Amino acid sequence: MDILLLGGSKFLGRAYATEALARGHRVTTFNRGVSRTDPPGVEAVHGDRGNPADLERLVDGRTWDAVVDTSGQQPHDVATTARLLDGRAGHYGFVSSIHAFADWPAHPVDADSATLDCPGDLPPDQPFANALKAGCERALTAHFTGPAAILNCGLLIGPHEPIGRLPWWLDRIARGGRVLAPGHPDRPLSLIDARDFAAFGLDLAERRAAGRYVTTAPIRSTTTGEFLDACRTATGSDAELVWTPDADLLAADVSPWVELPLWAPATDGWHGTWQADPATALAAGLRTRPVLDTVTDTWAWLESGGRAEVSYRQLDTPLGIDPAKERRILDGR
Structure with missing residues (x-):
């Protein structure tokens, strides 16, 4: 598979790139090139996803079997990316967060829980807020017509944290x-190793699976x-x-x-802090060490x-x- 990885290579992005290369996939990374050196073996393209010209340069004449988005923080940026990649990527895996759920951390949540009220068409450069991840999810589903998986990330640990x-x-x-x-x-x-998260995300990409997955370790693990x-x-x-x-x-x-x-x-x-239920992810094959x-x-x-x-x-x-x-x-x- 040809995989486009949007984001830095310092933690979760590094885990995705390392796992994808180990599986024999070809990986293109797109990031600003300021946080960490990209892992050996990837094609590194540097640019700012907040700059439409950089994104247009990235996608010009290219297609990928899957895109993995670990860096989407602003609904506007995710909307722009999703529009440009629609028809150019066979699958879109978006790394969201359990912060996107309206009732978390006060109450337990699962894949069917309501998300925070944040539109997907906000203008760029919004001040940091947990609700932005929910807006990013809406931006993705509004502008990418292919199969998309939303992975609501729990607490990640592991090397390179x-x-x-x-x-x-x-x-x-x-x-x-x-x-x-x-x-x-x-x-x-409920703590999940970034390497296990990445392996599951790639499993979904290889199957072109769609839907929402609370991606963390089992409750009371x-x-x-x-x-x-x-x-x-x-x-x-x-x-x-x-x-x-x-x-x-x-x-x-x-x-x-x-x-x-x-x-x-x-x-x-x-x-509800440690009560995010990963039942949908476990049913789809998530394995945690x-x-x-x-x-x-x-x-x-x-x-x-x-x-x-x-x-x-x-x-x-x-x-x-x-x-x-x-x-x-x-x-x-």
Whole structure:
């Protein structure tokens, strides 16, 4: 297959490109060429998808069996891309997000859940908002007439993760000592390796499958305790996990998700965080590896120089709790 990959090559895009090449496909990447070097073996075309002239240059005289869009953030850009690729691509796989669902994270969601109210014909350069992904989905379905798969992405982890949620926990566990562990060890998590996500996305492209797929690990596929134990195993650490109730963390002004990455307290507004149901994806063949395998591979990547790729930031906010703040909380337990 000839596959067009829209987006950077630093994490999920890299996973797609690597898997596609391993399957013997021919891959063209289209991105600005500023985040990471494209994987060896691809045809790299550099341009800005927000610039129609760059897109027109990309598609001039060309066709692809499938397009994979990991970078669509603005409905206007997705609409432009979908129009240009309609008739030039046999399948369109769009990486959306569970953020597109109207009830998430306050309530559980599945592939039939309503999405946020965002039109697909917004003008360009809208301020960041979760609703934009829902608008991108509408832009795609309005302008691409071939088979299209929408993959609502859950929490991605694995080697080359640029934000650093799993890397932060690995680094913290590796330092050892008493570690502030959030909530309860039996609290469920649903984490998906980017490599498993990409493999499933390519399966859909090869079959030209259409529809919506909540693409994350099965509900309760792992727990917070199993996740942190995996970090201890991978790093060889003897860290002591000090489990601390949500109420105590909130009383100490610990910010969920950011100061303790992946921590979603069992309070109003967070109940559905790890309750996105991937039933449609599982029925279509999604396979996910054990969390220990992903954690171990990520630690090996970090130790081999991967930290240089990690920002340890969520947008403009640094990830991780200040060590002095962590000690104050631990000293009170």
